[in-house]
Amino acid sequence: MDTAPEGDELIDVVVRLPRKAIEETLLSTPASEMALADRRLGEAKALLTGRRQRVACFAGVRFHDPSWEMILELYVATRERRPLAVSQLCSLSGGSTTTALRHIEHLEALGYIIRETDSTDRRRANVMMQPALAAAAEQWLDLQLAALRLGC
Numbered sequence: 001m002d003t004a005p006e007g008d009e010l011i012d013v014v015v016r017l018p019r020k021a022i023e024e025t026l027l028s029t030p031a032s033e034m035a036l037a038d039r040r041l042g043e044a045k046a047l048l049t050g051r052r053q054r055v056a057c058f059a060g061v062r063f064h065d066p067s068w069e070m071i072l073e074l075y076v077a078t079r080e081r082r083p084l085a086v087s088q089l090c091s092l093s094g095g096s097t098t099t100a101l102r103h104i105e106h107l108e109a110l111g112y113i114i115r116e117t118d119s120t121d122r123r124r125a126n127v128m129m130q131p132a133l134a135a136a137a138e139q140w141l142d143l144q145l146a147a148l149r150l151g152c
Contacts, residue, residue: 040141041079048072055094066093067103074113074129075137083126086115107133 048069055063073092077084090100104127107113112133118124129137 036142037079039145040138041076043141043145044072044075044079044137048076064095066095066100067107069093070100070103070107071112071133071137074127075134075141078129078134083118085118086125086127089127112136 051063051069051072055061070089070093073089074084086101086104089104090097093100093103095103104113104115108115112130114128114130115125116128118126
């Protein structure tokens with residue numbers, strides 16, 4: 001009497017199979033999205049490393065693209081969930097502070113970034129990437145990853 005009749009076991013199996021399939025599907029989706037997010041982050045980091053190495057290899061050549069440097073740095077910081085202060089972003093841009101601030105103001109005017117006062121140090125302002133810039137960066141990184149896969 002402690003055992004369930006065979007008919008109930010069959011119903012239990014039929015009910016659990018679709019549930020298990022749905023759970024596996026739901027659980028697999030974030031994993032594939034996480035893999036894509038990891039590839040994007042890796043690509044952005046590799047680009048930043050490559051850009052720094054390029055400067056070291058070509059002594060005296062000025063490779064100057066502060067907006068792009070800042071976008072990549074913001075993307076990496078955002079994905080790693082770490083704050084990025086305006087002063088840090090200026091330093092990482094590869095240009096002068098004045099030039100970097102001009103680029104920050106331009107990105108802010110376009111609605112791509114916002115500046116907010118740091119909650120732990122009211123003297124410092126952090127820069128945050130807005131969803132539109134994140135989407136554009138991810139679209140570009142996806143195109144680059146696809147080109148690498150195709151060998152283009």
